[in-house]
Amino acid sequence: MLKETDIPLSSQQYNVVTDATLQPLEIKNAFHNFQQIKSEFDSGIAIDAYTQKLKYTDPKRAPKDDYPTPTETTVPCIIVGSGITLDKAGPLLKDWDYPIITSSSHATTLAYYGHDPEMIFVLDPKTRKAELEPVPPLYWERSDSNIVVHPGLYPELINAWPAEWGKMYFREVNPAKEFYYKTLAIAYDFITTFMFLFSSATSGQVGLAHMLGYNPLFLVGCEFGAPGLKDRFTRYFYEGGDWRAEQPPDPPKSQLVESIYGVPTYPILIHYRRALAAVWRCDMPQLIQTSNIGNFRECPYVPIEEIVECQGMGLESVYWTKDHIKEISDRLMAHGKMFAVPLARRPDGKEALRFLELDSGPDCIQKMERYLDALEQLVQKNPPEDAELIFDKAKSMDYIKRLYKEVGGAL
Numbered sequence: 001m002l003k004e005t006d007i008p009l010s011s012q013q014y015n016v017v018t019d020a021t022l023q024p025l026e027i028k029n030a031f032h033n034f035q036q037i038k039s040e041f042d043s044g045i046a047i048d049a050y051t052q053k054l055k056y057t058d059p060k061r062a063p064k065d066d067y068p069t070p071t072e073t074t075v076p077c078i079i080v081g082s083g084i085t086l087d088k089a090g091p092l093l094k095d096w097d098y099p100i101i102t103s104s105s106h107a108t109t110l111a112y113y114g115h116d117p118e119m120i121f122v123l124d125p126k127t128r129k130a131e132l133e134p135v136p137p138l139y140w141e142r143s144d145s146n147i148v149v150h151p152g153l154y155p156e157l158i159n160a161w162p163a164e165w166g167k168m169y170f171r172e173v174n175p176a177k178e179f180y181y182k183t184l185a186i187a188y189d190f191i192t193t194f195m196f197l198f199s200s201a202t203s204g205q206v207g208l209a210h211m212l213g214y215n216p217l218f219l220v221g222c223e224f225g226a227p228g229l230k231d232r233f234t235r236y237f238y239e240g241g242d243w244r245a246e247q248p249p250d251p252p253k254s255q256l257v258e259s260i261y262g263v264p265t266y267p268i269l270i271h272y273r274r275a276l277a278a279v280w281r282c283d284m285p286q287l288i289q290t291s292n293i294g295n296f297r298e299c300p301y302v303p304i305e306e307i308v309e310c311q312g313m314g315l316e317s318v319y320w321t322k323d324h325i326k327e328i329s330d331r332l333m334a335h336g337k338m339f340a341v342p343l344a345r346r347p348d349g350k351e352a353l354r355f356l357e358l359d360s361g362p363d364c365i366q367k368m369e370r371y372l373d374a375l376e377q378l379v380q381k382n383p384p385e386d387a388e389l390i391f392d393k394a395k396s397m398d399y400i401k402r403l404y405k406e407v408g409g410a411l
Contacts (some may be wrong), residue, residue: 002257004335005408007267026152026172027179033151033158034187037169041190049148050193076312077214077302079222080106080117083407085291086233089304093220102129103201105235108146111135112236112243116143119287121170121199121208125152129160134237142304143167148208151188170195170208182231206232206287207279216286216315218307223294224273225265227252256383259295260335270297274336278355281329281340284322285307286317287401288315298328334403337362341372341396343379344387352387358404365401372397 036104040046078093080086080102084110093100094114100348102110102117104127110117120132134138147165149158161167170193174180180197202222209217221233232248254266266267273296280287280299284397287299308375309316320328328339335359361366372393379391 002255004259032155040163049168049195075214077209078218081222083221083223084230089220092308101205109236116145121148121205125206129157200272203275203279210283210285219289224262224294226270227293277329277332279348282324334407339400343391344384346387
């Protein structure tokens with residue numbers, strides 16, 4: 001079995017597929033959905049995702065009386081991924097009193113376990129409404145779940161969930177694609193919430209939770225691998241008057257590689273793990289892992305049983321400082337040959353970052369130096385507004401070299 005460190009890992013190889021398949025679909029869907037989404041906003045029913053900051057349910061529904069009073073640091077949230085430990089954690093989630101954010105692929109499973117997800121995050125433009133349909137009659141209509149969607153999704157999905165049920169919108173932003181940063185921004189100017197694209201739903205869910213003010217964030221089913229040669233959770237759906245289980249197929253062994261932790265995984269899951277590390281680096285939320293058998297072990301670990309028992313409270317002793325989060329997330333990205341380069345510092349202290357990848361090959365350092373030269377010219381020509389320019393080419397290059405050597409890279 002190949003090792004993770006032996007395989008080339010470039011965002012470009014995945015972006016080519018995305019550009020060829022998903023972007024055309026999102027463009028088509030965004031044009032098709034315009035009148036429907038505009039009418040929902042004009043009627044005052046649909047809402048920007050950010051307007052729900054530190055809220056648990058749609059404001060048109062009665063809030064749950066047993067929710068503790070939210071504060072900036074004590075509104076915990078569970079982020080659900082597709083890994084196998086969701087099977088273990090699932091039965092406990094009915095006793096969790098705080099929000100859960102899932103993707104559409106987990107929604108019916110969470111309904112089976114007895115905790116309707118407060119937010120169902122839909123990123124993939126290929127998602128069909130059928131993914132949400134196998135539940136008892138009128139289930140979602142009567143639930144407290146909100147769907148979080150963007151204009152690039154299939155019209156059938158946008159229309160299948162009426163705004164009256166709880167619908168939150170965001171726009172995707174990709175600085176490298178004019179359609180996302182310009183066309184969508186002009187057409188859908190009434191959607192002011194935007195999120196940068198970070199490859200996977202898990203990264204989007206973490207970004208959404210942080211944007212909404214939740215903290216800490218607990219990762220459930222986020223293994224990014226196939227421990228025990230199992231890589232997905234057991235999906236539950238409602239059919240013929242009863243709940244049924246759909247067992248995941250065995251992963252194709254020919255595609256497996258060995259991770260830095262010795263756990264089988266796939267190159268695409270390593271790419272997703274790296275994307276989560278990038279979001280962690282950008283936003284610096286308190287991430288707490290509930291799985292110790294997967295490939296994302298860089299953040300503190302607390303078993304799901306303890307988290308549900310204490311309702312995510314009183315765990316400040318395991319929180320990390322922002323400097324430590326920066327150090328660990330940078331190191332994790334370096335394993336995937338990706339590096340965060342600080343460009344500017346905003347008045348709130350947050351950094352504007354540029355993510356760069358180290359190419360494979362003997363001239364990788366020379367290529368990175370050329371990237372940084374071009375970046376220096378760019379920031380000098382277009383200095384940031386309302387932010388302090390902190391980009392330092394020499395310091396960035398030294399940091400990249402040192403960090404890559406520390407994780408075992410050969411320069």
